Amino acid sequence: MDESRPLYNQDIHSIVLWMPNWIGDVILTLPSLQSLRRAYPKARITAVVNPPSDELLLGHPAINTVLSLPSGTESGFWRRVKFARSLQKYQFDVGIVFPNSFGSAFLLSLTGAKYRLGYNTDGRDILLTHPITTTTHLKKSQYRVEYYFKIFSPLRMDVPDTVFSPVVKQEGDLSVREALLNIGLDEDEEFITLHPGTSKVERSWHVERFGILCQKIFKADGKKLVLLGTKSEENMLNRIKDYCPPGKVKVTPPMNLRVLAGVLKKSRIFIGNDSGMMHLAAMVGTPIVGIFGPGNPNTTGPYMSSEYFEILTQNYSCSPCRQRFFKECKPSPHNKPYCLEDVTVKNVHDAIHRLLKRV
Numbered sequence: 001m002d003e004s005r006p007l008y009n010q011d012i013h014s015i016v017l018w019m020p021n022w023i024g025d026v027i028l029t030l031p032s033l034q035s036l037r038r039a040y041p042k043a044r045i046t047a048v049v050n051p052p053s054d055e056l057l058l059g060h061p062a063i064n065t066v067l068s069l070p071s072g073t074e075s076g077f078w079r080r081v082k083f084a085r086s087l088q089k090y091q092f093d094v095g096i097v098f099p100n101s102f103g104s105a106f107l108l109s110l111t112g113a114k115y116r117l118g119y120n121t122d123g124r125d126i127l128l129t130h131p132i133t134t135t136t137h138l139k140k141s142q143y144r145v146e147y148y149f150k151i152f153s154p155l156r157m158d159v160p161d162t163v164f165s166p167v168v169k170q171e172g173d174l175s176v177r178e179a180l181l182n183i184g185l186d187e188d189e190e191f192i193t194l195h196p197g198t199s200k201v202e203r204s205w206h207v208e209r210f211g212i213l214c215q216k217i218f219k220a221d222g223k224k225l226v227l228l229g230t231k232s233e234e235n236m237l238n239r240i241k242d243y244c245p246p247g248k249v250k251v252t253p254p255m256n257l258r259v260l261a262g263v264l265k266k267s268r269i270f271i272g273n274d275s276g277m278m279h280l281a282a283m284v285g286t287p288i289v290g291i292f293g294p295g296n297p298n299t300t301g302p303y304m305s306s307e308y309f310e311i312l313t314q315n316y317s318c319s320p321c322r323q324r325f326f327k328e329c330k331p332s333p334h335n336k337p338y339c340l341e342d343v344t345v346k347n348v349h350d351a352i353h354r355l356l357k358r359v
Contacts, residue, residue: 008156023276031160059168084110195272211243293340
């Protein structure tokens with residue numbers, strides 16, 4: 001490589017991507033990764049990612065290799081250091097780090113990538129050859145797809161894609177038909193998906209309100225309902241399910257993110273909190289009713305045409321906040337921030353009707 005030439009004029013054969021930590025953020029990098037593949041069609045692109053997001057990236061046309069970052073209770077810092085050093089054998093020309101932490105840039109530097117791109121946050125200039133300037137205001141106000149795309153600016157790519165590449169089925173994956181049968185649905189049955197979970201319980205709308213909403217949808221609209229959640233959320237899902245007559249609300253069994261994406265694509269609409277599952281629904285083009293409390297739909301709303309979603313948010317003067325519950329605002333009697341407390345079942349049910357009339 002000739003270091004006197006700009007990065008976009010260099011011969012780039014191998015690229016490593018240090019991916020974001022959360023499913024939703026990983027999805028919001030994909031429009032940029034698809035643009036990267038277009039700019040460097042012959043480069044070998046490796047993604048380093050936390051499980052379970054690796055399930056989503058396997059087979060993606062923008063990525064050649066998916067490596068899972070050591071995670072879980074036994075994956076201490078030194079284990080990650082050893083893992084990062086083990087990547088030196090790939091001889092990466094370029095490394096791109098999406099998370100803003102010092103630790104993530106440090107681990108990227110250990111891979112030996114010759115040129116390293118990322119934001120100049122957290123004193124990381126010393127670890128990056130091409131630190132990208134940002135401000136606290138931009139971090140909080142710029143839409144995530146554009147924010148991630150700016151990291152690639154030294155590479156002179158065109159624009160982020162506006163359409164997601166289809167998820168690629170892997171060997172051993174259930175077909176969508178089999179997955180629907182496991183849920184208790186026929187392939188052609190219409191259903192609505194609800195996802196009541198979030199990464200932090202304070203960010204999630206009330207379990208009871210999801211239950212009442214299910215009851216209302218079933219009674220007023222006669223739609224079949226499917227609840228989406230993890231094994232650890234089973235009790236919460238069953239509490240919601242019990243608001244309706246037996247057998248009328250289905251709960252999804254465990255399935256990988258690729259199969260789940262196929263199920264969501266068949267869903268008439270998706271209703272849920274500001275979460276990774278909302279972005280998975282947007283990725284496959286399913287219309288969305290999103291309940292945003294302390295989060296900011298202007299920065300992390302669905303990446304799709306606005307006619308396909310309804311966002312419920314109170315836009316209080318303190319929104320969006322730093323989500324340091326409850327140091328900067330008082331909790332409601334139900335231990336929720338008031339930006340969520342004040343979203344009613346009627347608000348959500350009305351939004352569902354507005355959306356169904358449009359799509």
